Amino acid sequence: MTVSEIMDSALSFFGKEAWVVQVFIVVLVTVFFNWMQKRILSRVFNKLQRTGTYWDDALLDAVRKPLTFFIWIIGLTFAADIVKNETDAAIFGAIEPIREVGVIFVLSWFIVRFISRVEKNILDKKNKAGEEFDKTTADAIAKLLRISVIITSALVVMQTLGYSVSGVLAFGGIGGIAIGFAARDLLANFFGGLMIYMDRPFDVGDWIRSSDREIEGTVEKIGWRLTTIRTFNKRPLYVPNAVFANIAVENPSRMTNRRIKETIGIRYDDVSKMKDIISDVKKMLKEHDEIDANQTLIVNFNEFAPSSLDFFIYTFTKTTNWIKFHEVKQDVLLKVIGIVESHGAECAFPTSTLHIPQEVQLSNS
Numbered sequence: 001m002t003v004s005e006i007m008d009s010a011l012s013f014f015g016k017e018a019w020v021v022q023v024f025i026v027v028l029v030t031v032f033f034n035w036m037q038k039r040i041l042s043r044v045f046n047k048l049q050r051t052g053t054y055w056d057d058a059l060l061d062a063v064r065k066p067l068t069f070f071i072w073i074i075g076l077t078f079a080a081d082i083v084k085n086e087t088d089a090a091i092f093g094a095i096e097p098i099r100e101v102g103v104i105f106v107l108s109w110f111i112v113r114f115i116s117r118v119e120k121n122i123l124d125k126k127n128k129a130g131e132e133f134d135k136t137t138a139d140a141i142a143k144l145l146r147i148s149v150i151i152t153s154a155l156v157v158m159q160t161l162g163y164s165v166s167g168v169l170a171f172g173g174i175g176g177i178a179i180g181f182a183a184r185d186l187l188a189n190f191f192g193g194l195m196i197y198m199d200r201p202f203d204v205g206d207w208i209r210s211s212d213r214e215i216e217g218t219v220e221k222i223g224w225r226l227t228t229i230r231t232f233n234k235r236p237l238y239v240p241n242a243v244f245a246n247i248a249v250e251n252p253s254r255m256t257n258r259r260i261k262e263t264i265g266i267r268y269d270d271v272s273k274m275k276d277i278i279s280d281v282k283k284m285l286k287e288h289d290e291i292d293a294n295q296t297l298i299v300n301f302n303e304f305a306p307s308s309l310d311f312f313i314y315t316f317t318k319t320t321n322w323i324k325f326h327e328v329k330q331d332v333l334l335k336v337i338g339i340v341e342s343h344g345a346e347c348a349f350p351t352s353t354l355h356i357p358q359e360v361q362l363s364n365s
Helices: 003-016 018-048 055-087 090-129 135-160 165-182 184-199 241-245 268-287 322-342
Strands: 207-210 215-222 226-230 236-240 258-266 298-304 309-317
Touching (some): 055 090, 090 135, 184 215, 184 226, 184 236, 215 236, 258 322, 268 298, 309 322
Antiparallel strands (some): 226 236, 258 309
């Protein structure tokens, strides 16, 4: 077969099967557009990351993957339309619903990604700037927005596919009762999480504990079903949100001061020096830079103990930091010992005195 005969055969084939060429061109153009948008968006995104706004790079990052999916959906369904016109196969009747559902999915996917990216950008930039920001509120708002988008998209998809949304909602009202009984624990945890977001007994990053349950640690995440707490031995503790509706929760992270409450005993032999010691200790606490003089401050003789005369210190530090508090407490206690010793007194320790009658004679043997 000569070259001219091969060319004539090819032209004859493509003349009869021109739709194959059209499908090939559509797929080729789809690949080209997808390649181009990836290159352009990648370059623009790298530049937008250097800006100080939350929205531009979040918007571009959110649109990248959905845009790729959108291009392929449009390209492939367009190519399928060409095949449908040529073959009239029944399977290609699903092209239009697939295209419509795909577009709705892409749009909802983009919005959900945009919400997540904005939340992440705001939190990251606030942390880098050292600014205070309510992570719990940001997380709650982002979750509510994402759930709203997903539910709305699902209803639109059902309407697109020919289902009556009003009928679905009516069925949901009846079926919700049965689902409520079947998933009452899940719903209890959901509403427990909602109450945490509304009442705000604690936020992400707070140190909490409960005397009713063995719960103590730092809150890492507040989900709709579980709250994740990192215990002080660095183990994760997953607590169902419904639990918090039935227990008392203490939030030490919100304390305004830390308390120093100590009892110091001196010897009975130093009873005459007690008044001056108490006076000097009280003066020292009032003048201490790390003691909050606006809070309750008590230094008083308290008890005739078996081996000591006890006075107690009750005061509050300005700091709530755990490490710094112990440094302040150590400084206060060392100064108290210095005051006791400066008066020629001594701190008492448990002793026993044995009284021997004069009539008793000790044998030398």
